[in-house]
Amino acid sequence: MRGIPTVLITVSPEVSAQMRPPRAISPKGFRIGNSLGRPGMRDLQKRVLRDALNTLTAPARPGEVVEIDYPEYGG
């Protein structure tokens, strides 16, 4: 079987980091169940997805979980 490039969006960065994923982003402070943001926050959700996809072509940081701030998510 060939390898398939993956990128993970995780809201549990500590847990995910233990598995050393090939590519992973973690939206900072998002709660479990809100991987891409809150309901109806279409623009934010899309930004998160775009950032995840862009990780596929960014310089490799295998095994690292990259935290990203999205202030519009709110506390």
Add this chain to the structure above:
Amino acid sequence: MTLLSRKCVPFTPLDRELSKCTVALVTAAGVHRVDQEPFNIADELGDLTFRAIGGDDAIADLMVTHHHYDHTDADQDINVVFPLDLLRELAAEGMIGQVAREHVGYMGYTMQLKLMYEQTAPAIAEYVDKKAKADAVVLTGG
């Protein structure tokens, strides 16, 4: 001290531009179609099966069965864990080539980690390779 996996990081380079890629979603958030058998939340060991979700399936026909995270928000807007609508938009905008014709939902909770790792995960990978024919995969949890 955090315990890190000692397995080799399974990094596969992307061999083409994003705008030419077929992208699939694989979610551990317990997403499936309403007409599919729900995940078995009665079994304390978890559920090792997965469900195929069509790239053209209506968002309104998807639901979540998972008892290890609060999916109230996903019930309201499934894009918060399974961004199929958004992926379609990004394909229309040309950021990605196309949305894969098949995607995968499973319930990311199990007490049978070995079986999940040795059987379910390879079966999902095989599915993504052969049926979804995806060049890249976005993974999400709950």
